[in-house]
Amino acid sequence: MNSNMEKPYVVGIDIGGTNTVFGIVDARGTILASGSIKTGAYDEADNYVDEVCKNLLPLIIANGGVDKIKGIGIGAPNGNYYSGTIEFAPNLPWKGVIPLAAMFEERLGIPTALTNDANAAAIGEMTYGAARGMKDFIMITLGTGVGSGIVINGQMVYGHDGFAGELGHTIIRRENGRLCGCGRHGCLETYCSATGVARTAREFLTARTEPSLLRSIPAENITSKDVYDAAVQGDKLAQDIFDFTGTILGEAIADFIAFSSPEAIILFGGLAKSGDYIFKPIQKAIDDNILMIYKGKAKLMMSELKDSDAAVLGASALGWELRDIK
The missing domain is CATH 3.30.420.40 (ATPase, nucleotide binding domain)
Structure with a gap:
């Protein structure tokens, strides 16, 4: 039985x-x-x-x-x-x-x-979501940090010590990279997490002069949700923040695809729910930076699991x- x-x-x-x-x-x-x-x-x-x-x-x-x-x-x-x-x-x-x-x-x-x-x-x-039936995919979680789970040939990749798959801590900015909670500078999660989006918002508001809905919020209180709400209302600065974030993430994903040639990259977490504002720049950056043999092969998908x-x-x-x- x-x-x-x-x-x-x-x-x-x-x-x-x-x-x-x-x-x-x-x-x-x-x-x-x-x-x-x-x-x-x-x-x-x-x-x-x-x-x-x-x-x-x-x-x-x-x-x-x-x-x-x-x-x-x-x-x-x-x-x-x-x-x-x-x-x-x-x-x-x-x-x-x-x-x-x-x-x-x-x-x-x-x-x-x-x-x-x-x-x-x-x-x-x-087991239950968008990757049912897939043997090769990468899950990227966009929350307070950037996490990842890598599945190759139907198996979770753990590495020899159990800690494989820290793609959020790949260094994507060598020059003047942002300080990360891990103690190093320039990690992907300092730019592409919800926290990273808020950091970008503060940088953009300081460096630029144009009006923005985000200027009505105390800088230290801005969240990625505030940036999304402003973008939906047509705020150019907020939309540029998503373009900046999505471009960095897409460039990194183009590299990740070269590593395991996945069938799909699946995004999960609150930031992934920003729809086209984040998905379009990610897809464009993947297309602009991917090696020719991988072009058009890996699907960029949203998680199907309810938050x-x-x-x-x-x-x-x-x-x-x-x-x-x-």
Whole structure:
């Protein structure tokens, strides 16, 4: 008998710097039950895992009990798939190396896997979203930073240490590159994340003199959403910010395509929802910079996962690949 029939559900847990969201998911990607807790409220990882389990267990029991759960998947910053550990995550309250997957396995007796949040998003897209049936694609997450998940021949690329695929930290500006949270200068995420768009807005407003709707907002409070709202209202400066951002991202993607010749580049996150304002300059920069043999081959696509569900779905997709603990 198919073990997926005996165990028809998986659990997805997404650990963010602010909130942790968890849910029970069926094979079609329907979230049957979900909940959340504040990540930052727990200084000790042990207390945090206890609290997640305390909130998760009633949901599991209400959906047939532990025997119906095939596995738990966790998406987390600095998550290492090989070791099931979170390692030196700057935005989480627990320092050092935390054996998180083992901690959940011990408490719940359910096999648990963990990976970083962008890899989880890519696996979710492959299981439930736009990348169903694809064997080669790159997922790029445009959030506070720029994350990426690389799938080659149907396999997530983890590298020899579990940390492959940090395309957001490829250096794309050598001269006077912006300082990145990683301590280096000129990383892609300093330009093409939501935070990067806000930085560009402040630079443009200082360097240029023309009127803009963005001038009515205190510079330090400007967000990428403000830039989008202004662009929609025909604000030229805001539209130029998107052109600048999309061009840099498109140039980088042209290089990424040369690395793995993917069928698609899939964009995920709030910034990707800016539609043509971001997609048109990205596509133009890809077309202008790509090596001839790759021209027109890789599709530029928007994620099909709903934002509110994507984190849990991505993490949960890891759970289907796990074997039962003996």
